[in-house]
Amino acid sequence: MSNQRADQGASGTRPDHIARIVLLSVMLAVAWLLWSGFFKPLLLGLGAFSCALVVYLSWRMRLFDSEVFALRFSARLFRFWLWLAKEVIISSLEVARVVLSPRMSISPKVVEFETRCAHPVDRAILGNSITLTPGTLTLRVDGNRLTVHALTQAGADDILSGRMDQHVAALRGDINNQSASAQ
Numbered sequence: 001m002s003n004q005r006a007d008q009g010a011s012g013t014r015p016d017h018i019a020r021i022v023l024l025s026v027m028l029a030v031a032w033l034l035w036s037g038f039f040k041p042l043l044l045g046l047g048a049f050s051c052a053l054v055v056y057l058s059w060r061m062r063l064f065d066s067e068v069f070a071l072r073f074s075a076r077l078f079r080f081w082l083w084l085a086k087e088v089i090i091s092s093l094e095v096a097r098v099v100l101s102p103r104m105s106i107s108p109k110v111v112e113f114e115t116r117c118a119h120p121v122d123r124a125i126l127g128n129s130i131t132l133t134p135g136t137l138t139l140r141v142d143g144n145r146l147t148v149h150a151l152t153q154a155g156a157d158d159i160l161s162g163r164m165d166q167h168v169a170a171l172r173g174d175i176n177n178q179s180a181s182a183q
Contacts, residue, residue: 017064025055076171083167087133091155095135098152109156110139112147116162116169126168130159 028051036043058064098105117123127138127146135151136159150156158164 017059020064021055021059024058025051028054076173080167080171084129084132087164091134091136094154095151098135106151107153109150109153110147111150111156111160112145113160113162113165115144115146115165117144117165119172122168122172125171126165129164129168133164 029047032047032051033039036047115123115126117126123141123144123146127141130136130138130146130148135155137149138146139149140147148156148159150159
């Protein structure tokens with residue numbers, strides 16, 4: 001207990017908390033700059049204030065004490081982002097083809113499946129990734145069970161194939177998730 005207090009500074013923040021705070025701050029700032037695209041002093045100031053407010057609220061909620069920020073940012077994450085971007089583009093083209101087709105071969109389906117992702121952050125990433133992919137929408141996450149709406153039968157089959165689930169499960173790099181993604 002005394003070692004823990006010795007590791008904590010005057011503010012009560014452990015060294016691993018500082019690394020998580022800096023990582024979140026940098027990620028928020030980069031996201032703000034990339035998504036806003038404006039570099040006017042007022043907007044930069046508002047962006048800095050917004051980022052600081054989110055970091056402060058996260059600290060007050062003690063999110064840095066939990067495993068919420070435990071996902072390691074490695075080459076796996078960047079490979080996942082590239083793979084997801086490719087899937088978004090392919091799905092966008094497929095949805096455009098279906099919608100613009102004179103036959104309108106839309107066949108909406110609601111499917112449920114069990115995810116291999118054990119960690120709540122992984123399930124959130126999976127649900128958001130499904131929703132980001134045009135033609136699919138995560139309706140509910142209930143434990144390890146996800147309910148998804150798909151615009152077409154092909155989209156529903158793709159979700160049920162488990163490819164996205166495997167990619168998200170492989171992000172954490174756990175032994176359990178690696179064996180799940182290899183299946």
